Amino acid sequence: MREITLSKAVNEAIAEEMRRDPAIFLLGEDVAEAGTPFKVLSGLVEEFGPERVIDTPISEPGFMGMAVGAAMTGSRPIVDLMFGDFIFLIMDQLCNQAAKTHYMSGGKLKVPLVLRTNLGATRRSAAQHSQSLHALVAHIPGLKVALPSSAYEAKGLMKTAIRDNNPVVIFEDKLMYNDKAPVPEEEYLIPFGEAAVLREGRDVTIVATSSMVQVSLKAAEMLAADGISAEVIDPRTIVPLDEETILESVRKTSRAIVVDEGHQSFGVTAEIASRISEKAFYHLDAPVIRMGAMDVPVPFSPALEDLTVPTPDGVAEAARRIVRGETRDAA
Amino acid sequence: MREITLSKAVNEAIAEEMRRDPAIFLLGEDVAEAGTPFKVLSGLVEEFGPERVIDTPISEPGFMGMAVGAAMTGSRPIVDLMFGDFIFLIMDQLCNQAAKTHYMSGGKLKVPLVLRTNLGATRRSAAQHSQSLHALVAHIPGLKVALPSSAYEAKGLMKTAIRDNNPVVIFEDKLMYNDKAPVPEEEYLIPFGEAAVLREGRDVTIVATSSMVQVSLKAAEMLAADGISAEVIDPRTIVPLDEETILESVRKTSRAIVVDEGHQSFGVTAEIASRISEKAFYHLDAPVIRMGAMDVPVPFSPALEDLTVPTPDGVAEAARRIVRGETRDAA
Amino acid sequence: MAAARRKTNTEDYLRMYSQMVRIRTFEDNANQLYLSAKMPGLTHMYSGEEAVAVGICEALTDDDKITSTHRGHGHCVAKGADFRQMFCELLGKAEGYCRGKGGSMHIADQSHGNLGANAIVGGSMGIATGAALSAKRLGRNDVAVCFFGDGATAQGLMYEVMNMAALWKLPVIYACENNGYSEYTATAEIAAGSILKRAEAFGIEAHQVDGQDVLAVNDLAQKLVARARNGEGPFFIELLTYRYHGHHVGDINRDYYRTKEEETIWKEKRDPIVNFGAWLAKEGIASEEELKTIRDDIRADAEAAVAYALDAPYPPGSEVTMHVFADNDAA
Amino acid sequence: MAAARRKTNTEDYLRMYSQMVRIRTFEDNANQLYLSAKMPGLTHMYSGEEAVAVGICEALTDDDKITSTHRGHGHCVAKGADFRQMFCELLGKAEGYCRGKGGSMHIADQSHGNLGANAIVGGSMGIATGAALSAKRLGRNDVAVCFFGDGATAQGLMYEVMNMAALWKLPVIYACENNGYSEYTATAEIAAGSILKRAEAFGIEAHQVDGQDVLAVNDLAQKLVARARNGEGPFFIELLTYRYHGHHVGDINRDYYRTKEEETIWKEKRDPIVNFGAWLAKEGIASEEELKTIRDDIRADAEAAVAYALDAPYPPGSEVTMHVFADNDAA
Ligand SMILES: Cc1ncc(C[n+]2csc(CCOP(=O)(O)OP(=O)(O)O)c2C)c(N)n1
Ligand SMILES: Cc1ncc(C[n+]2csc(CCOP(=O)(O)OP(=O)(O)O)c2C)c(N)n1
Ligand SMILES: [Mg+2]
């Protein structure tokens, strides 16, 4: 199969959907000629024109709000938010408006929009350009949250997001834009709420999201050399969350590690770990291990930044400890 | 001891601190003559004048940002945010600026400010005036989060917050403003990171925050009638979180329920339940039970709204089930 | 509406009169429901401002969109809504416009182009502007009107969306209902400079009009709506008006922020319904008796609708989890 | 600074010249560090805009505050910062102004009143205004200058804080560096109407000045700072300027958004350093030789500082958890 970059995969997904449905348009800063700073959208304005690929001023709350209004009136906007950190600026329009409109109107109004943005540290971009804020969005009922971990997923999830009749937030991993993966030429969609078992294993289940999927697959590789067989599961969407696939795996392995690049406290790892503990409690040999980013703003210095995010070594070490039964002592 | 309302307790705390330190001032909508819609701040402008009790336009991001700048330059502002739901509007200034400034400046700049706001549903105020959004704030490193559950706590925590050299967010329970409780005449502070054991018990630990404390105490009362002895713990601050008191209790009772009025998924109950599972795993007889608000926008209709929040009956029933061992089956 | 039905001016005039009376009557009943403790929560009365909503909405068709505010009953009635469904919504009943989920502050009427009230001050400015963008992009020729108060001009969102509306020549009209107060604060204390000039600085044509004179409002609205439809938008209108009641139904003692005399002058000298009625009589368009019949019929209608709504059932509990997400089209 | 040291104009002039050269030299070295892959992350060059920062900051004392932007090295140098600590910060070293935690986009220099660069466009507008409020409230007479770009005028926050600054007559000066572009988009495409008029609409006195003429800038700044100190603020200045490099150091191919010819005209005809140097020579204030000595000395300084910073140690890993929270004063 051909291999393309994640960047190209997102671009294809959007282009294909825009060809299919004239109600779709793109809105964001430097999305047109510049094709975004990450060049993900290059070429779209040439094909679809500036009426459908719209450069905005630096007014995130403003254009997010406009997308909500457009979505309520027959359009299907895709909002491009340059950095995931800017989501703080649009929380009101996203969480008080987009997320609640369908419910508050008793089902009369719909808000079919996609917010595409990103997450991920270790790019030396410091505290305001390195956050992974998907947990905040996942906490708000009415929003769906997709976290692709490869070009393949990025394309399939984006197409599903665009066709969804609800507000969907997609977080792409900034470090992955140039990573290539096999992506079929033929059209495909990845349904929401279906986790992917990316590697099968017996001894421990590693549930990993987004940027942490590659980290966990590398860890699994290292573990295999030690004779430890790790199963790696990528939920792909955290709202809706495919509990069943995760639970089935944990019931088999009896051990679970949850890895996510958001801050650990009050984050995604807590929710997934809690669901595992609640529903597979008697299958667990040891407490679920959570590995999130450190609870510190992301520091600029490379010497510090690299310490804040889980690494393959760290995940492998945690897996070894849980398999060896060493994590029992603490609990 | 005299009994005063939560409203009065907050008012006293602020007045006492403002008398002590001229660097403190209040900023918010209708805080002066009107004393806020909940009348919590009545009388302060008369004592401290409009230079220190400042009515703002309806510009939440603006005045939150100004508080950050004022805090960086020698003032100690208290920001009044009329409804907790409006926190979405100020997330950038709170989370990208206030929370990170001390860290990003390598410790050179400080942001000693208090954001006082509220939480809680069942007031028939619908989806944009009923949210309990403290989990979002707790996820962001650099912010402390206090959740008083009585007039006594409201006063002591507010005074501690005002003296803290960091941004502190205090969520008051809107339904509790007129509730009276014993509050000493003498000055006292409640340290952050120290949970209160509000009721001792043997059979089950109920960790409850804010509005859910009274609910849980009522449940404990009902349980006592059934011969079940519930321990009720109020963390008082969730950042920092007093794990030790909670763990000690769970090690004793072997069963835990966490009750919080934020949405259940990706919320506070997940974090506290996770910490219990991680550190008291082998003491647990059954999985920790989480009881948050339903994962739905808060509906207006009384017939629906009351279903969304944990009730004394619901908590008591959960406790009965866990004590009887009925919750094992599910896991 | 207006356009389709216009045959003679008489018909238009009487319709405007009726619509203003309908709003006043609706509010009087809503207030009564509150005072007799039959309505859940609080609500904000539009009484006194009827000429604004009616003057503007009579210039719109059902395809044109409006966004409304916390003080939204007037806009809803003026845009064509039905009493029964409105009262049912205010009481949280299943037959309400939003099946009871929205209530007073979120009432929406999709069928007549009312995209909904909003409990976030300024929260709908993006939505209205986005509706205009949507209309333009989809090649429809409807116009969007954004209603908001003087207090809402303090929200930065307004300037963001006005900038984009001006850059992209969107068919949106910003209708600023300047009733002299935001909550308990006079406009002069919260708005520096000139509201009209703020719009003009973005290159937006701005007008001020007497908001108590329904014909003046309607005249201006007719012209601007036609021009907006013609691609000459956006426009800004400041409508000078007054709210008769307190900020909300519970705001009874208002002396500390506005005088009884001021209220009396507006109510007695400047009432939009009384003055328009007197003009209709003077011009021989309708006799005092005919006008009284109109008022009596409307009163009877409203009372019947209230009675109906009081008896109507609440939504079943099962609806609490409905409408969090819209269904997706079958693949 | 300026005020204290002013003896003759000559001294002021030479100091302004030196400061501009220092900025240019700093940027040339920073760019070189990037090109030679010695600098972590990206950075935004201030080259071309030196007269803005220097003209304004020379009118300020160390007690006066500034807030800066993502393009912040110029402001930092102009406000008195030291090369070594700046280069250390850019390289993430422990001796940096922020102990390596902030980096280029968050560089702050508390000792000279620089409250920090900000990676959120417009993010410091509240901070600067709050610093002015703080000064006024605490009875100090310092002034705050808020630097921001033309692109930042699209952020609603600006209008919120200008409104409050005008209402409360705060000693703040909004300095809009209009360099013609925000990222890859020309100002005309993102700003409707007139930037100056937007400030004026809030009742703020606004001026436009040639940002390439350091004396014109300084002259205006001296007057406005004095008046702001005197309680006549706030003020707004639009400074017409140009950035020589791309949006950031990695933005090399710029043809698609601006022409080579345009760049050449600004660089060759309007360079603030060359033109001011020529004027100094023409007026007999300094010979071409003296100016060359200044430039050479500064170049040597910068190179030494770079060498020092390259050799300097990173912060130890233990610092990653330091400075999340400021310590509290002992009770
Ligand atoms: C973002 C936000 N801030 C504050 C409030 C509380 N609030 C509700 S109405 C109101 C005053 C609005 O004044 P104005 O815009 O003039 O409308 P009016 O009530 O006069 O019609 C305020 C402050 C809110 N609902 N939303
Ligand atoms: C809130 C926010 N939106 C977008 C960006 C990305 N961004 C960084 S600089 C920039 C352009 C800023 O333009 P301007 O204010 O004119 O400053 P200049 O770069 O020209 O100095 C943008 C869009 C950001 N950092 N913050
Ligand atoms: Mg008003």
Ligand SMILES: [Mg+2]
């Ligand atoms: Mg610029």
